[in-house]
Structure formats: structure tokens, C-alpha cells
Amino acid sequence: MTTRRAWRMPSAGSLDRLTRVTEELPPPGPGEARVRVEAIGLNFADVFACLGLYSATPRGAFIPGLECAGVVEALGPPRAGDDSAGTAIVAPGDRVMVLTRFGGYATALNVDRRYLVLLPAAWTLAEGAAYLVQALTAWYGLVHLGTLARGQVALVHSAAGGVGLRAVAMARAIGATVIGTVGHADKIALLETQGLPRAQVIVRGASGFGVQLDAALAAIGASHFDVVLDALAGPFFLPGLVRLAPEGRHVLYGAADFMPSGARPSWVRLAWQYLRRPRLDPMKLIDKNRSFMGFNLIWLFERADRLPVSASAALALSPEPAHIGARFGFDEVPRALRTLQSGRTTGKVIVEV
Template sequence: MRAFRLAAPATPPQIETLPTPEPGPGEVRLRIAACGLNFADLLMIEGKYQERPPLPMTLGLELAGTVTALGPGVISPAIGTRVAVFAGQGGLAEEGCFPASRCLPLPDAMSFPEAAGFQIAYGTSHLALDHRARLQPGETLLVLGAAGGVGLTAVEIGKRMGARVIACARGAERLAVAAAAGADVLIDSGTTDLRAELKALGGVDVVYDPVGGDDFMAALRATRPEGRLLTIGFAGGSVPQIPANLLLVKNLTVIGLYWGGYAGFRPEVLTDSLATLLGWYAEGRLKPHVSHVMPLVQVADALALLRDRKATGKVVVSMM
């Protein structure tokens, strides 16, 4: 089988040929159909991600495929079941072995590309807005990086939760994607004084920020008293340094959200959130946006789309 492997930090990963793996106790083997790419993949290649698995390793945090073999002690999911897995690694390969407990059976209507990019993006936004920020109907939600993989799901979920959604993204094309996901107000981050625009709109109650940098600081100064600011990531490359006096005088709360961390200390929170999201999908209330599906041989080009911020929604690598 072929796999996209990282041998050492800050060295280019390569496609290698490996033996077909056999599942161990508690594992299943999957014929992988698709793998969703994430900004964390780029950080892992650069050796900058908060989790650093031993090298060499096969990249790819989340994937979807079909169960082809069961390891000792495994009863379900049965062979032939279509599943998605948040694995942390191993997704960019034609086959792989993963814990059966992490396999999420898919609705019949969900395609493999949709499923491969569903868990992290939708899970992050739902956990951030519902579990952490407690977004309420009628509140104003600002989403920075609103056309990206997680930002677009925040627009969609925020709207489903009854918020007024302000989407901030660069350029008319990306803003149109955010509008199609339900955004009420559109702001071009490349041409606008963000702080002034937000204040003219009356300020915001919740900020969802996967970008960091200057836009976070502008949003901070336009957040209403008792507002909540979610730090999701720093795709812009700059980690904001937050002046604590602003938090004090406006009674603001800055909330961190690392979705994958819940697998280690409160996995039931992830399970309940994903059950809710899959229910919404089955009801037709969520419509995943996959802008690019590319073959494994073009995985480097697919990663470049993320690095250069040229994609909208999810970028998925197909093994089929």
C-alpha cells in the first residue's frame, strides 16, 4: 500500500510503499477512501504542532473508509461498515489500522469526502460555540477566517443556533461562500478597518478566531461587555498578546479550544457533540463544503492550498 510519510521534522514528506498492516487487539483495518487535510498537518510537518508523534509516521489526522478486517476482541463495527475516524495520524494511506472505539458509522447519504473532513471542522465549531462559549439565540457572532475549513462550519453552526453571524474573509469569492453558509453580514478582511466596521454594526458578543494576529485584536476592541472570544488557532502565523486590562474593564472572557484534547480527558463530550452533528446532517441541516478533492499523488499540492489559503471549506485527498 502507499502512504504519505514524514521521516523527520521540517523535511519534505514522501509517498512510500509499505506492507499491508494487520489489526491488533481492539483495532480494525480500513480500506481508506479519503483523508481530510487540516492546518495541523502543516504544523506537524514543520515540527510545530502541540502533539508530536514518534517519527517516521504516516500523516493525516482524520479519514473515512470501509472496515476490511477485525483485530482480536473486536465485534463491531462489522466488516463492510463505512466509518469515519479521528486518528491523529495514518489517514494519508490506502489502508490503516485504528482503534475500533474511534470508528464512527456514517449515514448512508454521507459521501466519503464529506465524512473525511467532517469531524474536526464541525466538531471544533460545535464544541466551541455550544459547550465553551454557550452561544445564545439572538447574539451576534463574529467568525474570522470565515471561508476556511473550520470558519465555514462556525458560520453554518452559529446560524443554526440562532445567532446573527458576521463573516470576515478575504475577497468577494470567499465571502460568497460564507454567505451561502448562512452569514448575515459580510466583511472583507483585506480592505476594511475591521474594528470600525464591527463597532458600526453594534459590536459582537462572541468571536470565533482560527486566524490570530491583528484581526483578533480588532475584534477584541469591538466585543461587547461580557463577550466571549474563542481562540481556535493561529493560521495567520501570529499569536495575539492579549492586554488583560481590556478583559477587566469590559468583563470579557477569552476561551481556548483544542478539540482533539477532549479525546484524552472528556471523550464523552466529543461523542455527544458528534452525535448531535450527525443528527443535524441526517436532517439536512448541515451541508459540508469540500472545495477540492485530489488524489494521493497530488497531496503536496493539496497541502499547498491550505498553506496559501487558496481553499474554501475542506480540502480532501482521495485514495480511490
């Protein structure tokens, strides 16, 4: 047994319910490794999960957290009937990035070894905790579904966020041109350091978003987008969709616009937003020769066999460590979540143990 600290939600519904506990962690089971966690990567989905707005959240009590990084401390026995194909080969002492379907907000955890990826040698563990979810998401949306190609134009919403910055880097590595949107002007400077000229960054306005998109397209000598990468799902949805070129792909992978601002959701406001959510007519997709796609990688969590190939592809396309926009201590997890929830962060929010 190992003693660990963790942040537990007795049940989803309010950020105020997060409780710090000290508990015993049993030895790793068959096919598992015990990882001593050094850094935890926060994801927007963690906030939705704590608020009770994420359908993949376990019922009852749970430990939030989809990724972390640390050092392998011990290995459990091999799983019966396992061949090692597709299994990360790790040994005690290895520094690893960890994907976990919840349970990451802890100072140690037992994890299926297939969800470990060895940390690039030059990276810090904080950088490791900042990489996998966002790189896999950007890669899946832009490359696997979006099939973004050299010379094409991509619209990346929330471009200064965790997924957004990675998507900008991947699109540039592909040789595509990016127009990025942000919610606040104070994120522009960061995008300029990532190679996006000011004319290619849009601060989404309360009105006239279509005009903003046309001006940004004109600035790069284009008239349409080939790919839209959208995790907002609000009023900015249709203006992007209708500016897709023939064969263009709109990929929706989140609903940040639905994020409540308080510790618990306002169900009245959410119901109103839901009624006014964007709609599209599938017949028009045929008329205009456009595609619309959606995904949530958590539903692919069982496909551990696909992780090594996807992670290698993401690392090959975008091998630079993530931009860490904010760091918190382990005791500050609730404050870290509220900061992420505010929508004012850039890059990745990290909790260091």
C-alpha cells in the same frame, strides 16, 4: 498482512520531505479495526505538523493526517478488560468516518474502534472525510465553550474555510446572527450561498479592521459581539476582543496568521511575528466582564468516551454534509497541502484514494 500506500514524513520541518511509501500493515490489534480508506480530509494543522510548527506532532518519522473515511475490512480481538461502553459498534463492510491522532494519509490503517463514527447513509465517503474534525471544532468553540445562544451575534473569522463554514451553519441553526471575515473577496459569493448577506461578510483589510467591524455591526443593528471565533491570532485579534459585549466570549483555537508561505518556515519571520503577537491584560477582562478562552482538540484525543456525545451533538445541530472546495488524488498529497497552505481554499480539501 495488507499492503498499503502512505505518505510519510521522515521528520517534520519541510513539506518537501513528504515521501510516498508502500508498506505492510499488520492485522488489527486488540480493540482496533482495519479501515480501507477511500477519502482523506486535510486539515490546516497537517501543514503546521509537516512544517514542524505543531507541538502535538510525533517526534521523528510520522504519517500526517487526522481524519479519513472508508470501509471497515477487519476487526481485531476485543481489548482485554474492555467493556463496550462508548465503543462504536462496527462490522466489516460498514462505512465509517475515522478520527486518528496522525496516520491518516494512507490507503488503509488500523484504528482504535472508539474513534469510528458510522457514516450517515446518504453521505459519500468524501463527505465523511470532510466532517468530523471541522464539525467537532466548530461545535466545541461555538457551543461548548462559546455557549452561543439564539439572538446573539457571533464573529467568525475565516468564515469560508472548513471550520468557518461549519461554524456559520451552526450559528444559524442556533438562531444567532453571524458576521464572517475572509482574506480574499473571491470567497464572498460562497458565503452568500450559505445565507450570509454581503453586508455581513468582511474582507479583512490591511488597516481599518475596527471600522470594518463597526460597519458590519451597524448593518445588523448591533453594537457588540457575544462570541468571537478566532483561528488567526494576528493583528485582527484585539479589534474583535474589544468589541465583545459584557459577558462576551473570545475563543481562540488556531494561529493561521503564523502560516509560512514556503515549503519550510522562515524562523526569522516567525520570531518577529511571535514578538508582535497579540497580548491581553487579564485585569481588563474583569473590568469589562469579558472572557477569553483557547483550545486545541488534539489534547482531548484521549477522551474517546466523549466522542459519541460530541459527534451526535454536532450532527444534530448541523447535519448537512460539508462543502468540499477542492479534491486531489492520492498521488497529489503535496500539491493538496500547498493549496491548503495558500489560504485561498474554501470549505474542505479532500484527497481521494
